[in-house]
Amino acid sequence: MPLHPTNLPDQTAPVSEIHPLHPQITARQATLNIGTIGHVAHGKSSLCRSLSGVNTVRFESEKEHNVTIRLGYANCKIFTCESCPEPHNVFSFNSAAADPKCPNCKQILSLTRHISIIDCPGHDEYMTTMLSGAAIMDGTILLVAGNEQCPQSQTVEHLQAIAIQGDKPVVICQNKIDLIAGQVNAAEQNMEQITNFVKGTIAEKAPIIPTSAVRGLNVDMIAYHLSKIPIPDRKLDQSPIFTIIRSFDVNKSGSKPENLSGGVVGGTLSQGILKIGDIVEIRPGIIEIDGDNIKCYPLKTKIVSLKTEDNELNYAIPGGLIAVGTLLDPSITKSDRLVGQVLGIPGSLPPIMRRLKISFHELQTSIIPTGFMALTQEIFQIDQSILLTVSGCNSTAKIESVNFEGGKIQFVVNLTDKPVCVGFGTYVAVSVKNAKLQSRNWRLIGYGVIVNDEEIYKEVFIVDENEVK
Incomplete structure (x- = not known):
């Protein structure tokens, strides 16, 4: 049975042959995690929307205050035109795009990267949420508002947070450049502030791109630099380790027992490959606490489906947010009950x-x-x-x-x-x-x-x- 959507290549290659740039992988799944970081209201969600076409501000509380509270996720594909000169030959589309044409020469574009964008909240009250996103980033876009002094408090703290995970690629977006277009030397002065701020940090050699995310100005240059970020070693030959960041019950209220689906967990793979049909374990599992006494019951189940956004998968590798369908009782997975737990092959997971x-x-x-x-x-x-x-x-x-x-x-x-x-x-x-x-x-x-x-x-x-x- 072909995978949905059918306009994308099916996943028929043997598992032994797949790698992060295999066409059957990148067509359906993001293989690179890029975070947007920076101070509150500097344009992180707007840039996500410009790159992917997806609005990561989805919850009513976020829409009401126009602020990101939870981690937002959106996938985008980076395509390159082999006929047009660099750097204006790179374009971003949503993850469902199959064979888009170059807007300049109308040639069919080549898929270069499939990226999962992690939109982090900028307010200091949600710093703990940002930290949880930083743990899975392969690279970052640091947004700095061109119409404000640099650095702001969360600009500093976010840059320090991503440094914890090691020396990973950074692209700096000098955003809202349209708001200072009429001010003499304002953009240059802000650029100098950014340059001085990042000296001695992991972003010291990062490119600084003047942009207007809401107007789409220079977003193609952001896409160009994202296309150059290398994909880390995914350790596909090792046992999979999948961190659960969401879990839920997909069944509608009132569904008949024979129509119920098993529980679903969402999260990210840090290594290895997950396949439909795998027998897996979730640890710690069900936890019973009685004072100082703790009893854990690891859960064993079978993977019956894999999905990322609207794309179905036969197998998943590290990169992006993956939904894993299981045979678990959905009451175990509903309302994020398994968040923070780890899924993998029985006997291979950490203590x-x-x-x-x-x-x-x-x-x-x-x-x-x-x-x-x-x-x-x-x-x-x-x-x-x-x-x-x-x-x-x-x-x-x-x-x-x-x-x-x-x-x-x-x-x-x-x-x-x-x-x-x-x-x-x-x-x-x-x-x-x-x-x-x-x-x-x-x-x-x-x-x-x-x-x-x-x-x-x-x-x-x-x-x-x-x-x-």
């Missing part, structure tokens, strides 16, 4: 942990007061609550112990809401609420690495691998 030992590294930014290290003993206290962003999901924790020896900080935390399935060496973002930082919201102050320590990771709860609920 389930409630206590973590973390080696901490502070951020050096203008948003953190001078002499921050002198404040660490006040910030990191026993029983202090902190927020950890682990594999794209936020978890509150309480500090059990702290070690400040040798100019380094290590602490042990106990997750207060639920255990996590995470591997050693994983990077986590660390946020706190503290009067010394003059913040009533969670404030990003640094990152940590999960350290392997046998004393910490003794089995403190029961994981029953055989009993499945």
